[in-house]
Amino acid sequence: MGTLLSVENLSTYFKTEKGISKAVENVSFHVNEGEMLGLIGESGCGKTTVAQSILRLIEYPGKVVSGSVYLAGREILKASEAEMRKLRWKEISVIPQSAMNALNPIYTIGDQIIEAILLHEDVTKKEALKRTKELLEMVGIDGDRWKSYPHEFSGGMKQRVAIAMALACKPKLIISDESTTGLDVLTQAQIIALLKDLQKKMNLSVILISHDLPMVTAICDRIAIMYAGKIVEWASTEQLLKEANHPYSKALLNATPDLNNLDHEVTSIPGMVPSLVNPPLGCRFQSRCSLALERCSQESPKLMEIKPRHFSACFLGGGNNG
Template structure:
Protein backbone atom coordinates (compact mmCIF):
# COMPACT_ATOMS: atom_id res chain seq x y z
CA UNK A 1 0.00 0.00 0.00
CA UNK A 2 1.93 2.99 -1.31
CA UNK A 3 1.66 6.68 -0.51
CA UNK A 4 -0.63 8.53 -2.92
CA UNK A 5 -0.59 12.02 -1.40
CA UNK A 6 2.25 13.56 0.59
CA UNK A 7 1.97 16.99 2.23
CA UNK A 8 5.22 18.48 3.53
CA UNK A 9 5.68 21.65 5.64
CA UNK A 10 2.57 23.27 4.15
CA UNK A 11 2.05 26.86 5.31
CA UNK A 12 -0.78 29.15 4.20
CA UNK A 13 -1.14 32.75 5.38
CA UNK A 14 -3.82 35.41 4.90
CA UNK A 15 -3.39 39.18 4.81
CA UNK A 16 -5.86 40.94 7.11
CA UNK A 17 -6.35 44.51 8.30
CA UNK A 18 -4.78 43.49 11.60
CA UNK A 19 -1.79 41.63 10.19
CA UNK A 20 -0.84 38.26 8.72
CA UNK A 21 -2.99 35.34 9.89
CA UNK A 22 -0.94 32.13 9.93
CA UNK A 23 -3.90 29.86 9.21
CA UNK A 24 -1.80 26.78 8.41
CA UNK A 25 1.83 26.37 9.45
CA UNK A 26 4.26 23.53 8.76
CA UNK A 27 1.56 20.90 8.25
CA UNK A 28 2.84 17.48 7.10
CA UNK A 29 1.04 14.17 6.57
CA UNK A 30 0.65 11.36 4.06
CA UNK A 31 -2.32 9.43 2.71
CA UNK A 32 -1.92 5.90 1.40
CA UNK A 33 -3.75 4.09 -1.35
CA UNK A 34 -7.02 2.63 -0.03
CA UNK A 35 -6.75 4.59 3.23
CA UNK A 36 -9.18 6.95 4.92
CA UNK A 37 -7.49 9.72 6.89
CA UNK A 38 -9.45 11.92 9.29
CA UNK A 39 -8.36 15.54 9.73
CA UNK A 40 -10.09 16.88 12.83
CA UNK A 41 -10.09 19.80 15.23
CA UNK A 42 -12.23 22.69 16.41
CA UNK A 43 -13.55 25.30 13.99
CA UNK A 44 -10.82 27.75 13.08
CA UNK A 45 -7.97 25.23 13.36
CA UNK A 46 -7.18 25.30 9.62
CA UNK A 47 -8.70 22.05 8.33
CA UNK A 48 -10.52 23.52 5.33
CA UNK A 49 -7.56 25.78 4.55
CA UNK A 50 -5.40 22.65 4.28
CA UNK A 51 -7.86 21.15 1.78
CA UNK A 52 -8.03 24.33 -0.27
CA UNK A 53 -4.24 24.62 -0.24
CA UNK A 54 -3.84 21.04 -1.50
CA UNK A 55 -6.24 21.77 -4.37
CA UNK A 56 -4.67 25.19 -5.09
CA UNK A 57 -7.95 26.96 -4.38
CA UNK A 58 -6.51 29.62 -2.07
CA UNK A 59 -7.21 33.08 -3.43
CA UNK A 60 -6.03 36.56 -2.44
CA UNK A 61 -5.66 37.70 0.33
CA UNK A 62 -4.53 34.14 1.06
CA UNK A 63 -1.32 32.56 -0.15
CA UNK A 64 0.51 29.26 0.23
CA UNK A 65 3.87 30.58 1.38
CA UNK A 66 5.83 27.33 1.49
CA UNK A 67 5.63 23.56 1.39
CA UNK A 68 4.91 20.85 -1.13
CA UNK A 69 1.94 18.65 -2.04
CA UNK A 70 2.97 15.58 -4.01
CA UNK A 71 0.28 13.56 -5.76
CA UNK A 72 1.90 10.41 -7.17
CA UNK A 73 5.19 12.28 -7.34
CA UNK A 74 3.81 15.46 -8.96
CA UNK A 75 4.03 18.62 -6.83
CA UNK A 76 0.63 20.29 -7.17
CA UNK A 77 1.98 23.57 -5.81
CA UNK A 78 4.47 23.81 -8.69
CA UNK A 79 2.15 22.55 -11.44
CA UNK A 80 1.10 24.99 -14.16
CA UNK A 81 -2.54 26.01 -14.36
CA UNK A 82 -3.07 23.76 -17.38
CA UNK A 83 -1.45 20.81 -15.60
CA UNK A 84 -3.52 21.48 -12.52
CA UNK A 85 -6.79 21.60 -14.47
CA UNK A 86 -6.01 18.13 -15.81
CA UNK A 87 -5.19 16.75 -12.35
CA UNK A 88 -8.37 18.06 -10.69
CA UNK A 89 -11.28 15.64 -11.07
CA UNK A 90 -9.04 13.14 -12.86
CA UNK A 91 -6.55 12.47 -10.05
CA UNK A 92 -7.94 14.40 -7.09
CA UNK A 93 -11.43 15.69 -6.38
CA UNK A 94 -13.45 17.17 -3.57
CA UNK A 95 -16.86 16.57 -2.02
CA UNK A 96 -17.91 20.07 -0.92
CA UNK A 97 -19.40 21.06 2.40
CA UNK A 98 -22.69 22.12 0.87
CA UNK A 99 -24.05 20.25 -2.14
CA UNK A 100 -26.77 22.93 -2.29
CA UNK A 101 -24.14 25.49 -3.28
CA UNK A 102 -22.06 23.10 -5.40
CA UNK A 103 -24.87 22.13 -7.78
CA UNK A 104 -25.99 24.61 -10.42
CA UNK A 105 -29.79 24.93 -10.15
CA UNK A 106 -30.34 25.68 -13.85
CA UNK A 107 -28.69 22.47 -15.13
CA UNK A 108 -29.78 18.88 -14.62
CA UNK A 109 -27.57 16.84 -12.32
CA UNK A 110 -26.71 14.62 -15.27
CA UNK A 111 -25.48 17.53 -17.38
CA UNK A 112 -23.21 18.65 -14.54
CA UNK A 113 -21.62 15.21 -14.16
CA UNK A 114 -21.41 14.69 -17.92
CA UNK A 115 -19.62 18.02 -18.35
CA UNK A 116 -16.87 16.93 -15.94
CA UNK A 117 -16.47 13.57 -17.69
CA UNK A 118 -16.28 15.07 -21.20
CA UNK A 119 -13.78 17.69 -20.03
CA UNK A 120 -11.33 15.16 -18.59
CA UNK A 121 -12.00 11.86 -20.36
CA UNK A 122 -11.67 10.86 -24.02
CA UNK A 123 -15.20 9.48 -24.35
CA UNK A 124 -18.31 10.18 -26.40
CA UNK A 125 -21.34 11.91 -24.92
CA UNK A 126 -23.23 8.61 -25.11
CA UNK A 127 -20.51 6.93 -23.06
CA UNK A 128 -20.52 9.87 -20.58
CA UNK A 129 -24.28 9.53 -20.12
CA UNK A 130 -23.92 5.80 -19.48
CA UNK A 131 -21.18 6.44 -16.89
CA UNK A 132 -23.31 9.15 -15.24
CA UNK A 133 -26.24 6.76 -14.86
CA UNK A 134 -23.89 4.10 -13.44
CA UNK A 135 -22.45 6.63 -10.96
CA UNK A 136 -25.90 7.59 -9.76
CA UNK A 137 -26.81 3.93 -9.31
CA UNK A 138 -23.58 3.46 -7.38
CA UNK A 139 -24.57 6.12 -4.85
CA UNK A 140 -28.11 4.79 -4.48
CA UNK A 141 -30.01 7.02 -6.93
CA UNK A 142 -32.08 5.73 -9.85
CA UNK A 143 -29.94 6.22 -12.95
CA UNK A 144 -32.93 7.42 -14.93
CA UNK A 145 -33.03 10.51 -12.73
CA UNK A 146 -29.98 11.96 -14.47
CA UNK A 147 -32.33 14.41 -16.20
CA UNK A 148 -33.65 15.74 -12.88
CA UNK A 149 -32.77 19.17 -11.47
CA UNK A 150 -31.16 19.73 -8.06
CA UNK A 151 -34.36 21.18 -6.56
CA UNK A 152 -36.05 17.82 -7.15
CA UNK A 153 -33.74 16.10 -4.66
CA UNK A 154 -33.60 16.08 -0.86
CA UNK A 155 -30.50 17.29 0.99
CA UNK A 156 -29.20 13.76 1.44
CA UNK A 157 -29.74 12.95 -2.24
CA UNK A 158 -27.92 16.13 -3.28
CA UNK A 159 -24.98 15.01 -1.15
CA UNK A 160 -25.04 11.63 -2.91
CA UNK A 161 -24.98 13.47 -6.24
CA UNK A 162 -21.95 15.45 -5.01
CA UNK A 163 -20.21 12.14 -4.21
CA UNK A 164 -21.07 10.83 -7.68
CA UNK A 165 -19.57 13.99 -9.22
CA UNK A 166 -16.39 13.55 -7.20
CA UNK A 167 -16.09 9.99 -8.53
CA UNK A 168 -16.88 10.95 -12.15
CA UNK A 169 -13.32 10.65 -13.48
CA UNK A 170 -12.07 7.83 -11.22
CA UNK A 171 -9.75 9.97 -9.05
CA UNK A 172 -7.09 8.47 -6.82
CA UNK A 173 -7.73 10.90 -3.94
CA UNK A 174 -10.98 12.40 -2.67
CA UNK A 175 -11.23 15.16 -0.07
CA UNK A 176 -14.51 15.27 1.84
CA UNK A 177 -14.75 18.71 3.45
CA UNK A 178 -17.43 18.61 6.17
CA UNK A 179 -19.65 16.99 3.53
CA UNK A 180 -22.36 15.91 5.98
CA UNK A 181 -22.70 19.24 7.79
CA UNK A 182 -26.30 20.44 7.74
CA UNK A 183 -27.80 16.98 7.22
CA UNK A 184 -29.91 15.25 9.84
CA UNK A 185 -28.20 12.54 11.91
CA UNK A 186 -29.74 9.60 10.03
CA UNK A 187 -28.86 11.03 6.61
CA UNK A 188 -25.35 11.82 7.84
CA UNK A 189 -24.89 8.18 8.82
CA UNK A 190 -26.17 6.97 5.45
CA UNK A 191 -23.89 9.29 3.47
CA UNK A 192 -20.82 8.39 5.54
CA UNK A 193 -21.58 4.66 5.24
CA UNK A 194 -21.90 5.09 1.49
CA UNK A 195 -18.58 6.93 1.24
CA UNK A 196 -16.81 4.27 3.31
CA UNK A 197 -18.28 1.50 1.17
CA UNK A 198 -17.20 3.21 -2.06
CA UNK A 199 -13.73 3.84 -0.63
CA UNK A 200 -13.29 0.12 0.05
CA UNK A 201 -14.69 -1.04 -3.27
CA UNK A 202 -12.67 1.44 -5.36
CA UNK A 203 -9.51 1.43 -3.21
CA UNK A 204 -9.68 5.21 -2.87
CA UNK A 205 -7.50 7.42 -0.71
CA UNK A 206 -9.92 9.67 1.19
CA UNK A 207 -9.35 12.63 3.49
CA UNK A 208 -12.29 13.27 5.81
CA UNK A 209 -12.28 16.82 7.20
CA UNK A 210 -14.58 17.13 10.19
CA UNK A 211 -15.04 18.26 13.78
CA UNK A 212 -17.20 15.16 14.41
CA UNK A 213 -14.78 13.00 16.38
CA UNK A 214 -17.07 9.96 16.87
CA UNK A 215 -17.80 9.76 13.14
CA UNK A 216 -14.13 10.09 12.19
CA UNK A 217 -12.96 7.46 14.69
CA UNK A 218 -15.65 5.07 13.43
CA UNK A 219 -14.59 5.11 9.77
CA UNK A 220 -11.00 6.37 9.45
CA UNK A 221 -7.82 4.28 9.46
CA UNK A 222 -5.65 7.12 10.73
CA UNK A 223 -6.33 10.49 12.32
CA UNK A 224 -4.44 13.79 12.22
CA UNK A 225 -5.50 16.28 14.90
CA UNK A 226 -5.09 19.99 14.13
CA UNK A 227 -4.95 22.84 16.58
CA UNK A 228 -4.45 26.53 15.68
CA UNK A 229 -3.02 25.79 12.24
CA UNK A 230 -0.71 22.94 13.25
CA UNK A 231 -0.94 19.18 13.48
CA UNK A 232 -0.44 18.21 17.13
CA UNK A 233 -1.03 14.45 16.91
CA UNK A 234 -1.09 11.90 14.11
CA UNK A 235 -1.56 8.14 14.48
CA UNK A 236 -3.69 5.10 13.72
CA UNK A 237 -7.24 5.49 14.99
CA UNK A 238 -6.80 2.78 17.63
CA UNK A 239 -3.67 4.50 18.94
CA UNK A 240 -5.53 7.80 19.28
CA UNK A 241 -8.47 6.19 21.07
CA UNK A 242 -6.39 4.06 23.43
CA UNK A 243 -3.28 6.15 23.93
CA UNK A 244 -3.76 9.80 22.95
CA UNK A 245 -0.64 11.71 24.01
CA UNK A 246 -1.22 15.39 23.26
CA UNK A 247 -3.30 17.24 25.88
CA UNK A 248 -5.52 18.64 23.11
CA UNK A 249 -6.21 15.16 21.72
CA UNK A 250 -7.07 13.97 25.22
CA UNK A 251 -9.32 16.98 25.74
CA UNK A 252 -11.21 16.31 22.49
CA UNK A 253 -11.82 12.71 23.54
CA UNK A 254 -12.98 13.78 27.02
CA UNK A 255 -15.33 16.35 25.46
CA UNK A 256 -17.04 13.67 23.36
CA UNK A 257 -20.07 11.81 24.76
CA UNK A 258 -19.63 8.04 24.98
CA UNK A 259 -22.85 6.01 24.97
CA UNK A 260 -20.94 2.92 26.08
CA UNK A 261 -19.97 4.71 29.31
CA UNK A 262 -23.12 6.49 30.48
CA UNK A 263 -21.63 7.47 33.85
CA UNK A 264 -18.66 9.34 32.36
CA UNK A 265 -18.90 13.11 32.55
CA UNK A 266 -18.27 15.08 29.38
CA UNK A 267 -15.56 17.68 30.03
CA UNK A 268 -15.52 20.94 28.12
CA UNK A 269 -12.27 22.49 26.91
CA UNK A 270 -11.79 25.91 28.57
CA UNK A 271 -10.91 28.91 26.42
CA UNK A 272 -10.92 29.08 22.63
CA UNK A 273 -8.63 28.73 19.61
CA UNK A 274 -6.14 31.66 19.65
CA UNK A 275 -6.09 34.52 17.18
CA UNK A 276 -3.71 33.40 14.44
CA UNK A 277 -2.77 36.97 13.52
CA UNK A 278 -0.87 37.02 16.78
CA UNK A 279 -0.54 33.38 17.85
CA UNK A 280 0.96 32.60 21.26
CA UNK A 281 4.64 31.81 21.45
CA UNK A 282 5.70 28.25 22.08
CA UNK A 283 2.97 25.62 22.04
CA UNK A 284 -0.24 27.23 20.77
CA UNK A 285 -2.32 25.15 23.19
CA UNK A 286 -0.42 26.12 26.34
CA UNK A 287 -2.96 28.68 27.63
CA UNK A 288 -5.68 25.98 27.66
CA UNK A 289 -3.50 23.04 28.73
CA UNK A 290 -3.93 21.47 32.19
CA UNK A 291 -0.34 20.16 32.05
CA UNK A 292 1.33 23.44 31.07
CA UNK A 293 4.97 24.01 32.04
CA UNK A 294 6.93 27.25 31.97
CA UNK A 295 8.81 26.14 28.85
CA UNK A 296 5.55 25.56 26.95
CA UNK A 297 5.16 29.31 26.40
CA UNK A 298 8.65 29.61 24.92
CA UNK A 299 9.51 26.46 22.96
CA UNK A 300 7.66 25.26 19.87
CA UNK A 301 7.34 21.46 20.15
CA UNK A 302 8.16 19.34 17.09
CA UNK A 303 6.24 16.26 15.99
CA UNK A 304 7.97 13.35 17.72
CA UNK A 305 7.43 9.66 16.98
CA UNK A 306 6.46 8.36 20.43
CA UNK A 307 5.71 4.83 19.18
CA UNK A 308 5.72 3.24 15.71
CA UNK A 309 3.49 5.37 13.47
CA UNK A 310 2.35 7.58 16.37
CA UNK A 311 3.48 11.22 16.33
CA UNK A 312 2.75 14.02 18.75
CA UNK A 313 4.00 17.57 19.33
CA UNK A 314 4.25 18.09 23.09
CA UNK A 315 7.18 19.05 25.31
CA UNK A 316 6.07 16.49 27.92
CA UNK A 317 6.67 13.75 25.37
CA UNK A 318 10.02 15.25 24.43
CA UNK A 319 11.02 15.08 28.10
CA UNK A 320 9.83 11.46 28.41
CA UNK A 321 11.75 10.42 25.31
CA UNK A 322 14.68 12.76 26.02
Protein backbone atom coordinates in the same frame (compact mmCIF):
# COMPACT_ATOMS: atom_id res chain seq x y z
CA MET B 1 0.49 -0.12 0.33
CA GLY B 2 2.36 2.89 -1.04
CA THR B 3 2.00 6.57 -0.25
CA LEU B 4 -0.34 8.43 -2.61
CA LEU B 5 -0.24 11.94 -1.14
CA SER B 6 2.56 13.47 0.88
CA VAL B 7 2.28 16.93 2.44
CA GLU B 8 5.56 18.32 3.77
CA ASN B 9 5.96 21.47 5.90
CA LEU B 10 2.99 23.20 4.27
CA SER B 11 2.39 26.80 5.35
CA THR B 12 -0.43 29.02 4.08
CA TYR B 13 -0.86 32.63 5.23
CA PHE B 14 -3.53 35.28 4.68
CA LYS B 15 -3.14 39.06 4.65
CA THR B 16 -5.74 40.68 6.91
CA GLU B 17 -6.36 44.22 8.19
CA LYS B 18 -4.85 43.16 11.51
CA GLY B 19 -1.77 41.53 10.01
CA ILE B 20 -0.63 38.19 8.58
CA SER B 21 -2.78 35.24 9.69
CA LYS B 22 -0.73 32.03 9.83
CA ALA B 23 -3.70 29.81 9.01
CA VAL B 24 -1.57 26.72 8.31
CA GLU B 25 2.00 26.41 9.53
CA ASN B 26 4.50 23.62 8.85
CA VAL B 27 1.86 20.93 8.38
CA SER B 28 3.10 17.48 7.37
CA PHE B 29 1.21 14.22 6.84
CA HIS B 30 0.69 11.54 4.21
CA VAL B 31 -2.16 9.45 2.86
CA ASN B 32 -1.59 5.89 1.70
CA GLU B 33 -3.27 4.21 -1.25
CA GLY B 34 -6.71 2.92 -0.28
CA GLU B 35 -6.62 4.69 3.10
CA MET B 36 -9.08 7.01 4.79
CA LEU B 37 -7.41 9.73 6.84
CA GLY B 38 -9.43 11.86 9.21
CA LEU B 39 -8.37 15.51 9.58
CA ILE B 40 -10.08 16.82 12.68
CA GLY B 41 -10.17 19.86 14.93
CA GLU B 42 -12.35 22.75 16.01
CA SER B 43 -13.53 25.41 13.56
CA GLY B 44 -10.73 27.82 12.71
CA CYS B 45 -7.93 25.26 13.09
CA GLY B 46 -7.01 25.29 9.38
CA LYS B 47 -8.48 22.03 8.08
CA THR B 48 -10.22 23.48 5.02
CA THR B 49 -7.22 25.70 4.27
CA VAL B 50 -5.05 22.57 4.10
CA ALA B 51 -7.47 21.04 1.57
CA GLN B 52 -7.61 24.20 -0.54
CA SER B 53 -3.81 24.44 -0.46
CA ILE B 54 -3.46 20.87 -1.73
CA LEU B 55 -5.89 21.65 -4.55
CA ARG B 56 -4.16 24.96 -5.33
CA LEU B 57 -7.39 26.88 -4.73
CA ILE B 58 -5.97 29.49 -2.35
CA GLU B 59 -6.66 32.95 -3.73
CA TYR B 60 -5.51 36.44 -2.71
CA PRO B 61 -5.21 37.58 0.06
CA GLY B 62 -4.09 34.02 0.83
CA LYS B 63 -0.88 32.38 -0.32
CA VAL B 64 0.95 29.09 0.11
CA VAL B 65 4.25 30.44 1.39
CA SER B 66 6.25 27.24 1.78
CA GLY B 67 6.15 23.46 1.69
CA SER B 68 5.64 20.67 -0.81
CA VAL B 69 2.72 18.49 -1.87
CA TYR B 70 3.48 15.27 -3.74
CA LEU B 71 0.75 13.32 -5.50
CA ALA B 72 1.98 9.90 -6.61
CA GLY B 73 5.51 11.30 -6.42
CA ARG B 74 4.79 14.47 -8.42
CA GLU B 75 5.21 17.91 -6.82
CA ILE B 76 1.88 19.56 -7.59
CA LEU B 77 2.56 22.92 -5.92
CA LYS B 78 4.99 23.57 -8.79
CA ALA B 79 2.59 22.44 -11.52
CA SER B 80 1.15 25.06 -13.89
CA GLU B 81 -2.48 26.10 -13.57
CA ALA B 82 -3.24 24.26 -16.83
CA GLU B 83 -1.75 21.10 -15.36
CA MET B 84 -3.75 21.57 -12.14
CA ARG B 85 -7.00 21.89 -14.10
CA LYS B 86 -6.26 18.45 -15.54
CA LEU B 87 -5.41 17.02 -12.11
CA ARG B 88 -8.57 18.29 -10.44
CA TRP B 89 -11.43 15.82 -10.94
CA LYS B 90 -9.14 13.36 -12.75
CA GLU B 91 -6.60 12.77 -9.95
CA ILE B 92 -8.09 14.64 -6.97
CA SER B 93 -11.72 15.55 -6.45
CA VAL B 94 -13.74 17.19 -3.69
CA ILE B 95 -17.03 16.46 -2.01
CA PRO B 96 -17.98 19.99 -0.90
CA GLN B 97 -19.48 21.05 2.40
CA SER B 98 -22.73 22.17 0.83
CA ALA B 99 -24.11 20.28 -2.15
CA MET B 100 -26.78 22.98 -2.38
CA ASN B 101 -24.10 25.49 -3.38
CA ALA B 102 -22.10 23.04 -5.51
CA LEU B 103 -24.98 22.14 -7.85
CA ASN B 104 -26.16 24.61 -10.48
CA PRO B 105 -29.96 24.99 -10.13
CA ILE B 106 -30.56 25.70 -13.84
CA TYR B 107 -29.01 22.45 -15.14
CA THR B 108 -30.09 18.87 -14.57
CA ILE B 109 -27.86 16.83 -12.30
CA GLY B 110 -27.07 14.56 -15.24
CA ASP B 111 -25.86 17.42 -17.41
CA GLN B 112 -23.57 18.61 -14.62
CA ILE B 113 -21.97 15.19 -14.18
CA ILE B 114 -21.73 14.67 -17.94
CA GLU B 115 -19.96 18.04 -18.32
CA ALA B 116 -17.30 17.01 -15.79
CA ILE B 117 -16.72 13.70 -17.57
CA LEU B 118 -16.47 15.29 -21.03
CA LEU B 119 -13.97 17.88 -19.78
CA HIS B 120 -11.56 15.27 -18.49
CA GLU B 121 -12.25 12.04 -20.36
CA ASP B 122 -11.90 11.18 -24.05
CA VAL B 123 -15.42 9.77 -24.40
CA THR B 124 -18.58 10.49 -26.38
CA LYS B 125 -21.60 12.16 -24.82
CA LYS B 126 -23.45 8.84 -25.04
CA GLU B 127 -20.68 7.12 -23.10
CA ALA B 128 -20.66 9.96 -20.55
CA LEU B 129 -24.43 9.57 -20.06
CA LYS B 130 -24.01 5.83 -19.50
CA ARG B 131 -21.31 6.54 -16.93
CA THR B 132 -23.53 9.15 -15.26
CA LYS B 133 -26.38 6.68 -14.83
CA GLU B 134 -23.95 4.12 -13.38
CA LEU B 135 -22.62 6.68 -10.92
CA LEU B 136 -26.11 7.61 -9.75
CA GLU B 137 -26.97 3.94 -9.25
CA MET B 138 -23.71 3.52 -7.35
CA VAL B 139 -24.73 6.17 -4.81
CA GLY B 140 -28.26 4.83 -4.44
CA ILE B 141 -30.20 7.04 -6.89
CA ASP B 142 -32.24 5.71 -9.79
CA GLY B 143 -30.19 6.27 -12.95
CA ASP B 144 -33.22 7.62 -14.77
CA ARG B 145 -33.22 10.59 -12.38
CA TRP B 146 -30.34 12.10 -14.36
CA LYS B 147 -32.91 14.41 -15.99
CA SER B 148 -33.96 15.85 -12.61
CA TYR B 149 -32.98 19.27 -11.33
CA PRO B 150 -31.32 19.85 -7.94
CA HIS B 151 -34.46 21.35 -6.39
CA GLU B 152 -36.22 18.01 -6.97
CA PHE B 153 -33.89 16.25 -4.50
CA SER B 154 -33.71 16.23 -0.71
CA GLY B 155 -30.55 17.40 1.07
CA GLY B 156 -29.32 13.83 1.48
CA MET B 157 -29.90 13.04 -2.18
CA LYS B 158 -28.07 16.21 -3.24
CA GLN B 159 -25.11 15.04 -1.17
CA ARG B 160 -25.23 11.66 -2.94
CA VAL B 161 -25.16 13.51 -6.27
CA ALA B 162 -22.11 15.46 -5.04
CA ILE B 163 -20.39 12.14 -4.26
CA ALA B 164 -21.28 10.83 -7.73
CA MET B 165 -19.76 13.97 -9.27
CA ALA B 166 -16.60 13.52 -7.22
CA LEU B 167 -16.29 9.96 -8.56
CA ALA B 168 -17.08 10.95 -12.16
CA CYS B 169 -13.51 10.81 -13.48
CA LYS B 170 -12.29 7.93 -11.30
CA PRO B 171 -9.89 9.98 -9.13
CA LYS B 172 -7.26 8.42 -6.89
CA LEU B 173 -7.92 10.81 -4.01
CA ILE B 174 -11.12 12.36 -2.70
CA ILE B 175 -11.24 15.20 -0.17
CA SER B 176 -14.50 15.28 1.76
CA ASP B 177 -14.76 18.69 3.42
CA GLU B 178 -17.41 18.61 6.15
CA SER B 179 -19.65 17.02 3.54
CA THR B 180 -22.42 16.02 5.96
CA THR B 181 -22.71 19.35 7.77
CA GLY B 182 -26.30 20.58 7.78
CA LEU B 183 -27.84 17.15 7.31
CA ASP B 184 -29.91 15.41 9.97
CA VAL B 185 -28.17 12.73 12.05
CA LEU B 186 -29.74 9.77 10.23
CA THR B 187 -28.89 11.15 6.78
CA GLN B 188 -25.36 11.95 7.95
CA ALA B 189 -24.90 8.32 9.00
CA GLN B 190 -26.20 7.07 5.64
CA ILE B 191 -23.88 9.37 3.64
CA ILE B 192 -20.82 8.44 5.69
CA ALA B 193 -21.62 4.72 5.42
CA LEU B 194 -21.98 5.15 1.65
CA LEU B 195 -18.65 6.97 1.39
CA LYS B 196 -16.87 4.27 3.41
CA ASP B 197 -18.42 1.51 1.29
CA LEU B 198 -17.38 3.20 -1.97
CA GLN B 199 -13.88 3.83 -0.60
CA LYS B 200 -13.42 0.13 0.13
CA LYS B 201 -14.95 -1.10 -3.13
CA MET B 202 -12.97 1.31 -5.32
CA ASN B 203 -9.75 1.33 -3.25
CA LEU B 204 -9.97 5.12 -2.96
CA SER B 205 -7.78 7.30 -0.79
CA VAL B 206 -9.89 9.76 1.21
CA ILE B 207 -9.16 12.77 3.40
CA LEU B 208 -12.19 13.22 5.61
CA ILE B 209 -12.28 16.72 7.11
CA SER B 210 -14.57 17.06 10.10
CA HIS B 211 -15.07 18.31 13.64
CA ASP B 212 -17.14 15.20 14.43
CA LEU B 213 -14.71 12.98 16.34
CA PRO B 214 -17.05 9.98 16.90
CA MET B 215 -17.83 9.78 13.18
CA VAL B 216 -14.17 10.05 12.19
CA THR B 217 -13.01 7.41 14.68
CA ALA B 218 -15.73 5.06 13.43
CA ILE B 219 -14.60 4.95 9.79
CA CYS B 220 -11.04 6.34 9.40
CA ASP B 221 -7.85 4.28 9.37
CA ARG B 222 -5.70 7.09 10.75
CA ILE B 223 -6.40 10.49 12.29
CA ALA B 224 -4.50 13.78 12.24
CA ILE B 225 -5.52 16.28 14.93
CA MET B 226 -5.18 19.96 13.98
CA TYR B 227 -5.06 22.86 16.40
CA ALA B 228 -4.51 26.52 15.55
CA GLY B 229 -2.94 25.84 12.16
CA LYS B 230 -0.71 22.93 13.19
CA ILE B 231 -0.89 19.14 13.40
CA VAL B 232 -0.56 18.29 17.10
CA GLU B 233 -1.06 14.52 16.93
CA TRP B 234 -1.16 11.92 14.20
CA ALA B 235 -1.71 8.18 14.69
CA SER B 236 -3.81 5.20 13.74
CA THR B 237 -7.38 5.43 15.00
CA GLU B 238 -6.76 2.56 17.39
CA GLN B 239 -3.63 4.21 18.81
CA LEU B 240 -5.38 7.52 19.24
CA LEU B 241 -8.36 6.03 21.06
CA LYS B 242 -6.20 3.91 23.37
CA GLU B 243 -3.15 6.13 23.85
CA ALA B 244 -3.94 9.72 22.92
CA ASN B 245 -0.90 11.75 23.92
CA HIS B 246 -1.47 15.42 23.22
CA PRO B 247 -3.61 17.27 25.80
CA TYR B 248 -5.78 18.66 23.00
CA SER B 249 -6.48 15.17 21.63
CA LYS B 250 -7.38 14.00 25.13
CA ALA B 251 -9.62 17.04 25.62
CA LEU B 252 -11.47 16.31 22.37
CA LEU B 253 -12.03 12.70 23.45
CA ASN B 254 -13.21 13.80 26.90
CA ALA B 255 -15.62 16.27 25.31
CA THR B 256 -17.25 13.46 23.30
CA PRO B 257 -20.05 11.27 24.73
CA ASP B 258 -19.18 7.56 24.80
CA LEU B 259 -22.27 5.38 24.34
CA ASN B 260 -20.19 2.30 25.19
CA ASN B 261 -19.20 3.77 28.53
CA LEU B 262 -22.09 5.48 30.28
CA ASP B 263 -19.82 6.37 33.23
CA HIS B 264 -17.70 8.53 30.92
CA GLU B 265 -17.91 12.13 32.12
CA VAL B 266 -18.17 14.64 29.29
CA THR B 267 -16.12 17.77 29.92
CA SER B 268 -15.91 20.89 27.77
CA ILE B 269 -12.66 22.51 26.62
CA PRO B 270 -12.27 25.95 28.25
CA GLY B 271 -11.29 28.97 26.20
CA MET B 272 -11.05 29.22 22.43
CA VAL B 273 -8.63 28.81 19.53
CA PRO B 274 -6.12 31.72 19.64
CA SER B 275 -5.84 34.35 16.94
CA LEU B 276 -3.51 33.20 14.19
CA VAL B 277 -2.52 36.79 13.45
CA ASN B 278 -0.65 36.91 16.77
CA PRO B 279 -0.40 33.28 17.89
CA PRO B 280 1.22 32.41 21.25
CA LEU B 281 5.00 32.27 21.25
CA GLY B 282 5.17 28.68 22.51
CA CYS B 283 2.62 25.88 22.28
CA ARG B 284 -0.60 27.25 20.80
CA PHE B 285 -2.72 25.15 23.16
CA GLN B 286 -0.97 26.36 26.33
CA SER B 287 -3.68 28.78 27.51
CA ARG B 288 -6.30 25.99 27.50
CA CYS B 289 -4.06 23.22 28.82
CA SER B 290 -4.21 22.19 32.49
CA LEU B 291 -0.85 20.41 32.13
CA ALA B 292 1.09 23.33 30.64
CA LEU B 293 4.68 23.79 31.79
CA GLU B 294 6.63 27.05 31.94
CA ARG B 295 8.52 25.78 28.90
CA CYS B 296 5.26 25.63 26.92
CA SER B 297 4.98 29.43 26.90
CA GLN B 298 8.48 29.86 25.46
CA GLU B 299 9.05 26.98 23.03
CA SER B 300 6.91 25.43 20.33
CA PRO B 301 7.07 21.61 20.56
CA LYS B 302 7.87 19.76 17.35
CA LEU B 303 5.73 16.96 15.92
CA MET B 304 7.86 13.91 16.74
CA GLU B 305 7.44 10.13 16.64
CA ILE B 306 6.81 9.00 20.21
CA LYS B 307 5.99 5.39 19.27
CA PRO B 308 6.08 3.58 15.92
CA ARG B 309 3.82 5.55 13.53
CA HIS B 310 2.47 7.68 16.41
CA PHE B 311 3.43 11.37 16.34
CA SER B 312 2.75 14.09 18.89
CA ALA B 313 3.80 17.72 19.42
CA CYS B 314 3.95 17.94 23.21
CA PHE B 315 6.76 18.31 25.75
CA LEU B 316 5.02 15.67 27.87
CA GLY B 317 4.96 13.19 25.01
CA GLY B 318 8.46 11.79 25.20
CA GLY B 319 9.72 13.06 21.84
CA ASN B 320 10.36 16.70 22.85
CA ASN B 321 12.15 16.11 26.13
CA GLY B 322 15.67 16.51 24.81
